[in-house]
Amino acid sequence: MRYLLLIYSDESQRAPMTEEESATGYQRWADYTNWLVEKRWMRAGDALQPTDQATSVIVRGSERVVTDGPFAETKEQLGGFYMIEVDNLDDAIEAAARCPGAELGTMEVRPIAEFNLAEGANSGQ
């Protein structure tokens, strides 16, 4: 099964780091990513820029509304993600628990909704 691991943390708590701290931090994420690759679980993953760089877009009828900022103001913000492919939820939980993001904030594990396009409209039966 494929899962998206969503990495949430409080942006305002991200303290400025020394060069050394930032190098150590970067190394932890790199090690984690390598571990996912070695397990053959890694499908995709990236960090996101902070929510002050976010733009929200809605379309209602013919009207397109573009606003500054994220979809919702929350205590913790989405800061990055991994997509993994594993056997079951236990493996996905293992992957989430080992992510450095689990110690900084909260990891949300979301199964990907799989649609069987080949079966078409009959798949509901």
Place this chain on the structure above:
Amino acid sequence: MQGRSTEEVVDRVFRRESGRAVATLIRVLGDFDLAEEAVQDAFLTALERWPADGVPDNPGAWITTTARNRAIDRLRREKVGQAKAETADRLRALDAIDEMHEIPDDRLRLIFTCCHPALAIDARVALTLRTVGGLSTREIARAFLAPEPTIAQRLVRAKRKIAGSGIPYRVPPRELLADRLAGVQAVLYLIFNEGYGSTAGAELVRTDLCDEAIWMTRIVDRLLPGQPEVVGLLALMLLQHSRRDARTDEAGDLVLLEDQDRGRWDHAMIDEGLATLDRAITLGEPGAYQLQAAIAALHARAPRPEDTDWPQIATLYGSLAAIAPSPVVSLNRAVAVAMADGPAAGLPLIDELAAELDGYHLLHSARADLLRRLGRDDEARDAYRRALELATNPAERAFLGRRLAER
């Protein structure tokens, strides 16, 4: 079985044994709903046949085989379209369940799946009672004083999450086992305490919850032998449940441990509890359930309240506080110390907890009791008053009211 209709007998036996069939069919079919429907079909067949033919020698195997046949019927009736291949696979898998004596007991994986930490705790409880215990939605609703649709909804959501989120149907691998087993024990003890903790409401149904929890803990112990804390939990439940008849008076009010008629304790159950505790201790790996069982055992062994080995109980609470620290455990230890070494030794230990447990009536009643025994009547009266403000159980309120009147 006198006075029970045949239908009730069939219902009782069927319920106890149906968990095995559900567990095996879920493994084979990978589908909780289809498994439950097939077992429900088998129940209708049992209602038809058992009254005439008698209950089969191995009801669990009979139900599994019958449910398997009903599942085959159901699958054959299904519209065969795109799912044809899948249906054929399922039918082939069902054919593998053939020889009655070869049907494995899959209930362990069922229990672990129902108690998976990704499910909400109340969903774990309901799902375990429904699929492993064979309780109906209505029975679960009555036991938890919840509306039936609420429980039904909870079960539907839980099953949907198991399928949708990829919760595996298995006994966890070694590296997860200890953690997940602790989760299973927590669910079982929660079910037990739901039956044990309250003396209000639908009394009978709640005592059933204790029996249900004990019965399921026995299954885990049998299918996963040699787990010290599982054995310890079973001992703890047996020793606590042995007091069930003495815990309430004729009016149905709670009777405190020291006032209970010990002749009404279930001594056969105590003996089993003590033997079970010995079996746990032999495994040589202490834990919180075993320590609590050991404390319950010391109460069970005392013919009269004054025979209780309080110094030993104080020591055991000390060990419990070391591995599972909680202010309530520390309070129990303080009370045991006071019983062993006198009120002057226990009072400072209780005072240490006063800030943390200020909203807990038992802290104030325990403190009041020690102050009373030290002759500090004014302080005792204040503490009884505070305890009475916080207590909700009628028996405890009556007791506190009496003590306050004596001051």
